[in-house]
Amino acid sequence: MIFAAILAGGVGSRMGNSDVPKQFLNLGDKPILIHTIEKFIINSKFDKILVLTPNNFINSTIDLIKNIEGETDKIIVLEGGETRNDTIRNAISYIKSNFSIDDNSIIVTHDSVRPFVSHRIIEDNIKMASEYGACDTVIPATDTIVESVDGDTISSIPLRDHYYQGQTPQSFRINKLDSLYNNLSKEEIDSLTDAAKIFTLNNEDVFLVEGDVTNIKITYPYDLKLANTILKGGY
Numbered sequence: 566m567i568f569a570a571i572l573a574g575g576v577g578s579r580m581g582n583s584d585v586p587k588q589f590l591n592l593g594d595k596p597i598l599i600h601t602i603e604k605f606i607i608n609s610k611f612d613k614i615l616v617l618t619p620n621n622f623i624n625s626t627i628d629l630i631k632n633i634e635g636e637t638d639k640i641i642v643l644e645g646g647e648t649r650n651d652t653i654r655n656a657i658s659y660i661k662s663n664f665s666i667d668d669n670s671i672i673v674t675h676d677s678v679r680p681f682v683s684h685r686i687i688e689d690n691i692k693m694a695s696e697y698g699a700c701d702t703v704i705p706a707t708d709t710i711v712e713s714v715d716g717d718t719i720s721s722i723p724l725r726d727h728y729y730q731g732q733t734p735q736s737f738r739i740n741k742l743d744s745l746y747n748n749l750s751k752e753e754i755d756s757l758t759d760a761a762k763i764f765t766l767n768n769e770d771v772f773l774v775e776g777d778v779t780n781i782k783i784t785y786p787y788d789l790k791l792a793n794t795i796l797k798g799g800y
Contacts, residue, residue: 566670567691568739569605569614570656573598573626573677574645586619587783588677589629593796597783598626599633600680605673606639608684610691615659616677617645617652650746650757657743668740671695674760675734678783681795687734689774694736699769701761702776703729732776735761745769 573588588598598616605614618626626642634640643659645652653674660666671694675682686702693700706728714720737760745767746754753766761771783792 566612566664566666567610568656568660568670568672569611570653570672570674571598571601571605571614571616571677572645572649572652572674572733573616573618574649574652575677586622587789588618589622589625590789592680592783592789592792595633596629597680597792598677599629601675601677601682602630602634602640604680604682604684604687605675606634606637608687611639611673613660613664614640615656616640616642617656618642620644648757650754650760650763653742653760654746657739660739661743666739668738669695670739671736672739672742673734673736676782679733679780680783680792681777681779681781682734683777683780686774686776686780690734690736693772693774694738697770697772698738698741699736699761699764699771700774701735701759701771702732702774702780704732704776704778704780706730729773730776731759731761732780732782734774735759737764741769 575586589596592600602616605611616626623642623644630640643655646655673690690700690702706725709725710723710728711719712721712723742763745763748767764771779795781788781792783789
């Protein structure tokens with residue numbers, strides 16, 4: 566089976582004076598979250614699309630999807646977690662409790678505020694995760710990367726050719742992701758910034774999927790302005 570997990574559990578504190586999480590702000594004539602969901606619902610390979618939101622937005626998210634997409638049993642709205650990885654864990658727990666999966670079943674995890682993910686990127690994630698077990702969507706770093714350990718002075722300037730900017734989706738075989746997570750110590754779990762690190766901490770390979778510069782994450786007010794410009798350009 567193939568599942569999508571749209572990670573909409575954040576509160577969007579960096580968006581500024583917004584009364585709702587950023588994923589519910591309008592991009593064009595509909596919420597960012599709906600744009601993102603639509604990129605996945607048109608792909609027939611997904612058995613279910615899980616949308617994970619803050620608890621107090623579950624009912625409004627269900628109503629929002631119903632009003633725009635109509636009645637569908639392909640989309641399931643669940644409660645997200647306190648952190649990104651807690652949210653993914655909630656998705657996996659729901660999947661394992663409600664579906665019969667095998668070692669080839671995969672989950673494609675995606676930021677709810679990356680509405681311009683392409684069909685090609687999603688297809689490449691499904692292919693790579695199915696074949697290799699784990700993949701991450703990235704683009705080459707275009708700026709020089711500067712490391713500073715103390716926040717005041719440069720510690721090192723690594724070779725830019727070896728560095729990439731992470732995007733999403735990140736996609737995994739579900740049982741392998743779950744098993745590797747359970748191998749981690751509490752200190753390792755506390756250090757997690759994304760699900761791909763679960764594999765690297767276990768010395769497991771995560772393969773690269775080529776992303777796209779337009780696959781932006783809407784985090785700040787400027788990003789929303791840029792996203793509206795991209796949308797008006799007919800991307």
